[in-house]
Amino acid sequence: MSQWMIDQEEPEHFENNRSQGCIIPYFKFPHPTFSQLITYPEALAALAKLGFEDPKVWSGYVISKPAYSPQLYWHQDGVLWDHPISYSKQPQQYFLMYYLVDTNRHNGCLRVIPGSHLKRHALHDLDRKSPRQGRVPDSVRWATDLKHPALQVAEGEIDVEVQAGDLVIGDSRLLHSSHANQSGQRRTVLTIWYWPAYNQLPVEVHALISDHITNRPDWVRWVEETASTTNHLIPIYRGDKQAVSWGSQPSNSLI
Numbered sequence: 455m456s457q458w459m460i461d462q463e464e465p466e467h468f469e470n471n472r473s474q475g476c477i478i479p480y481f482k483f484p485h486p487t488f489s490q491l492i493t494y495p496e497a498l499a500a501l502a503k504l505g506f507e508d509p510k511v512w513s514g515y516v517i518s519k520p521a522y523s524p525q526l527y528w529h530q531d532g533v534l535w536d537h538p539i540s541y542s543k544q545p546q547q548y549f550l551m552y553y554l555v556d557t558n559r560h561n562g563c564l565r566v567i568p569g570s571h572l573k574r575h576a577l578h579d580l581d582r583k584s585p586r587q588g589r590v591p592d593s594v595r596w597a598t599d600l601k602h603p604a605l606q607v608a609e610g611e612i613d614v615e616v617q618a619g620d621l622v623i624g625d626s627r628l629l630h631s632s633h634a635n636q637s638g639q640r641r642t643v644l645t646i647w648y649w650p651a652y653n654q655l656p657v658e659v660h661a662l663i664s665d666h667i668t669n670r671p672d673w674v675r676w677v678e679e680t681a682s683t684t685n686h687l688i689p690i691y692r693g694d695k696q697a698v699s700w701g702s703q704p705s706n707s708l709i
């Protein structure tokens with residue numbers, strides 16, 4: 455499935471994502487296997503064991519580092535930094551990652567900075583602004599400036615080595631990246647983001663999630679086509695509250 459999705463993507467996409475390899479949303483080139491993974495009972499049981507009985511799905515990607523590709527830049531994936539909830543321990547957005555090969559430092563395993571979802575780290579203060587407001591600079595995205603701190607060893611980082619098929623669960627606010635892939639094989643991960651406790655999120659966050667869905671025709675199509683199996687995981691909001699703004703940078707409230 456992941457190879458099939460990679461084969462559908464335009465060559466330019468790979469050029470623009472050299473350090474990541476590629477990042478292809480599941481609803482861009484829908485494949486039944488990705489939908490099965492999103493609803494995978496054992497993963498949902500793992501969430502239930504953590505106390506999350508009624509999660510909702512958000513987004514998800516095939517992220518595939520080609521052979522001999524540079525490290526991925528440090529980043530976090532929280533989008534609620536304009537809301538006070540991000541500065542609390544209340545569960546928000548979680549990533550579930552499935553690596554399709556055994557990973558280690560040599561072939562580009564994940565690395566994370568434990569606790570960085572709740573505590574400020576020097577990496578939060580990097581000037582990421584570029585002419586395209588708020589975007590990671592191209593020299594970091596394309597890993598052409600390997601001396602940039604976002605591409606360097608970071609204080610407190612640890613490796614997360616896994617066996618193919620392990621499930622890695624984490625808070626999306628966590629600072630993470632991956633090592634360079636120095637092997638001759640692709641290193642693919644399937645990442646799916648859920649809202650583990652959707653019903654406990656404030657309505658203005660529900661509204662943001664809803665706006666995100668209704669703004670994406672390809673996601674709406676995916677939701678319609680997979681409704682018979684994914685319905686229980688689709689976040690639905692019918693209110694008219696103003697959505698909190700999309701906030702992908704922590705404010706000074708993160709200390």
Ligand SMILES: O=C(O)CCC(=O)C(=O)O
Nearest residue numbers: 517563564631632643645
């Ligand atoms: O490629 C990796 O190991 C990390 C993927 C990643 O950054 C993500 O899923 O947000």
